[in-house]
Every structure is written in structure tokens, then in C-alpha cells.
Amino acid sequence: MPKVVVLGAAGGIGQPLALLLKANPLVTELSLFDIVNTPGVAADLSHIATPAKVEGFLPPDDGLAKTLKGADIVVIPAGVPRKPGVSYDLFKINAGIVRDLATGIATNAPKAFVLVISNPVNSTVPIVAEVFKKHGVFDPKKLFGVTTLDVVRASTFVAEIAGDLGKAPSVVVPVVGGHSGVTIVPILSQSSLPLPSGFAKSDLEALTYRIQFGGDEVVKAKDGAGSATLSMAYAGAEFATKALKALGGEKGIIAPSYVNLDADKAGGDAVKKQIGKDLEYFSSNVEIGPEGVVKINPLGKLTEYEQSLIVAAVPELATNIEKVCTRGCRS
Numbered sequence: 201m202p203k204v205v206v207l208g209a210a211g212g213i214g215q216p217l218a219l220l221l222k223a224n225p226l227v228t229e230l231s232l233f234d235i236v237n238t239p240g241v242a243a244d245l246s247h248i249a250t251p252a253k254v255e256g257f258l259p260p261d262d263g264l265a266k267t268l269k270g271a272d273i274v275v276i277p278a279g280v281p282r283k284p285g286v287s288y289d290l291f292k293i294n295a296g297i298v299r300d301l302a303t304g305i306a307t308n309a310p311k312a313f314v315l316v317i318s319n320p321v322n323s324t325v326p327i328v329a330e331v332f333k334k335h336g337v338f339d340p341k342k343l344f345g346v347t348t349l350d351v352v353r354a355s356t357f358v359a360e361i362a363g364d365l366g367k368a369p370s371v372v373v374p375v376v377g378g379h380s381g382v383t384i385v386p387i388l389s390q391s392s393l394p395l396p397s398g399f400a401k402s403d404l405e406a407l408t409y410r411i412q413f414g415g416d417e418v419v420k421a422k423d424g425a426g427s428a429t430l431s432m433a434y435a436g437a438e439f440a441t442k443a444l445k446a447l448g449g450e451k452g453i454i455a456p457s458y459v460n461l462d463a464d465k466a467g468g469d470a471v472k473k474q475i476g477k478d479l480e481y482f483s484s485n486v487e488i489g490p491e492g493v494v495k496i497n498p499l500g501k502l503t504e505y506e507q508s509l510i511v512a513a514v515p516e517l518a519t520n521i522e523k524v525c526t527r528g529c530r531s
């Protein structure tokens with residue numbers, strides 16, 4: 201205890217994420233699965249002098265089941281990333297990958313916390329939920345879409361603007377909504393490090409855009425080699441650490457994430473009221489404990505500009521969710 205699993209562990213995110221998890225003293229077992237290269241990644245990591253016992257599996261001989269057996273936390277960075285000029289539909293490819301992996305989790309580790317990184321997160325999270333419902337094991341308190349990278353970017357950019365990157369690790373900026381473009385809504389008015397006085401409206405809009413489309417910046421700079429991997433691994437490891445602490449009984453852990461709003465009925469209803477739409481999924485500041493979601497916190501006081509961002513995000517999110525729930529996902 202605790203056992204952490206990475207599905208898609210040989211990939212651009214999977215490998216550095218597995219490294220960060222191996223370096224985390226809270227992890228005692230680390231189990232890696234991918235369709236390629238996991239034995240090599242596991243052998244390499246296993247020489248690092250930290251407590252976690254590392255194993256790597258491939259699909260043959262029930263590799264997925266072996267990987268998942270006894271898992272407390274399952275992180276999923278499996279699937280194709282964006283590449284400029286490549287026009288495949290991420291949803292079409294990744295939906296199938298995530299569905300298969302979710303089936304494995306439903307059968308082998310139905311009580312684990314599931315942290316979904318695979319894009320498009322706004323849709324892959326409902327996909328996992330639907331698979332779990334079919335298997336009769338859906339617990340909305342234990343399913344999380346990982347939006348941590350948006351929060352990490354917001355903290356970094358705000359600290360940069362303040363001219364003090366040293367503050368980046370401690371800056372807290374709530375980012376709500378979903379994880380793609382306009383569905384990402386940074387609540388900069390609630391930043392723990394206020395923006396400089398006299399920060400122009402145009403600068404606020406530019407900063408908001410940079411947080412919403414930070415992924416594009418990386419895709420462009422990588423010039424064909426994929427999307428964010430290292431910053432995502434950092435963000436994924438940060439979320440996993442929070443989940444480990446929550447499982448260990450630490451109180452008051454806030455893990456911003458994209459969750460089913462039924463995970464905390466009262467909190468979810470308050471969010472629905474505030475956004476003016478009965479959405480099933482939304483990301484907010486979520487408090488987690490040993491059984492998963494404890495409380496979905498309200499969005500707090502929003503400026504008129506932030507309200508306009510919510511208005512733009514909600515229909516897009518609804519479309520992303522409906523794409524999965526064509527026949528209605530509500531149980």
C-alpha cells in the first residue's frame with residue numbers, strides 16, 4: 201500500500217511521470233502498462249534507490265489485469281497526442297483506447313482512484329464513467345479528469361508577470377470548466393498573488409488566452425514532435441501526490457479537477473446553479489479524502505469578464521459531453 205499504476209507508461213508523458221512517481225517516497229508499488237516498451241522502462245526505473253517496487257507489463261498473458269491488480273491509483277496518459285498539420289480526430293482514436301483500459305479497470309481495480317490525462321479530457325472522463333456504469337462499478341467520487349496542467353500554467357504565468365518565478369510553486373489560481381480552449385476558465389481575480397495594479401484589460405485577456413491555449417504554444421514549439429509531455433508529467437505527478445496524501449488520511453487536500461457533479465450533490469448543484477446549466481461534468485476546486493471527492497467547492501465571486509468566459513465555456517463543454525452521451529449518460 202499504496203500501489204500506483206500508469207497506463208500508457210512508455211509514452212512521452214508516461215515515462216517522465218513514472219520517473220516522478222518512482223522518486224516519490226509515498227509510492228510503495230509502481231506498475232506500468234503500455235502496448236510497447238514497458239519491461240525496459242520498468243527495468244530502468246527499478247535501479248533507482250527509492251522504496252517503490254516497479255513492474256512493467258505488455259498486453260499478452262493478461263498484462264493489463266496483472267498491472268491493475270490491487271491498484272489504489274490508476275493514471276491514464278495512454279493515447280495519441282496532437283501534432284501540427286496532422287488532422288486525425290483525437291476523440292475517435294483515444295475514445296477506443298480509453299474505453300478498453302476502463303474495462304480493464306472496472307474488472308480488476310474498480311475501487312481505485314482513476315486519473316484521466318488522455319485527451320480530449322472533457323469527453324474521455326464521461327467515457328470512463330459510461331464503461332464503469334455498464335459494469336455496475338461507477339463511483340463518481342473516484343473519477344478525475346486531470347486539469348492540473350492548466351493550474352500549473354496559470355501559476356507560472358502569474359509569477360512571471362510579477363517578475364518572481366520563485367513564487368510560482370506557491371501561487372494558487374483557480375481554473376474551472378474543462379480542459380480545452382475556451383472551456384478552460386482561469387479565475388485570475390482570485391489569484392493568491394494579485395496581478396499588478398493597473399494591469400490592463402487587454403493584458404488580462406492576453407493572459408487568459410495564454411492559459412486557455414498554452415497547449416498550442418508547446419505543440420507549435422515542438423514542431424511535429426507532439427504536445428506537452430514534461431510539464432504534463434509534472435502536473436500528473438502533483439495530482440497523484442495529492443491523491444496519495446488523501447488516501448493516507450490527510451485532511452483538506454484540494455485537487456482542482458474535472459469531475460461528475462454528482463460526486464458531491466450539494467456542491468455540484470451549487471456549481472450548476474452558478475453556471476446556469478445542468479452539466480454532468482465540470483472542473484472546480486475539489487476537496488478529496490480517502491474515499492475520493494469530499495466536496496466540490498463553488499466557483500466563488502466572479503468578475504463580469506470571468507462570467508463571460510463561463511458563458512462561452514458551457515455550450516462547448518455540453519457538446520463535448522453529449523458527444524459521449526448520445527443516448528443520455530444519466531443513470
Ligand SMILES: NC(=O)C1=CN([C@@H]2O[C@H](COP(=O)(O)OP(=O)(O)OC[C@H]3O[C@@H](n4cnc5c(N)ncnc54)[C@H](O)[C@@H]3O)[C@@H](O)[C@H]2O)C=CC1
Nearest residue numbers: 208210211212213234235278279280281317318319349432
Ligand atoms: N490532460 C492534459 O492536460 C494533457 C493531456 N495530454 C494527452 O495525453 C495523451 C498522451 O500524450 P503523449 O504521452 O504525449 O503521447 P505518446 O504518443 O508519447 O504516448 C502515448 C502512449 O500511449 C500508449 N498507448 C497507445 N494505446 C495504448 C493502449 N491501448 N494501452 C496502453 N497504452 C497505449 C502508446 O504506446 C504510447 O506509449 C494524449 O492524448 C495527449 O493529448 C497531453 C498533454 C496534457
Ligand SMILES: O=C([O-])CC(=O)C(=O)O
Nearest residue numbers: 282349414415416427428
Ligand atoms: O494541447 C494539447 O494537445 C495537450 C494538452 O492538453 C495541453 O498541453 O494542455
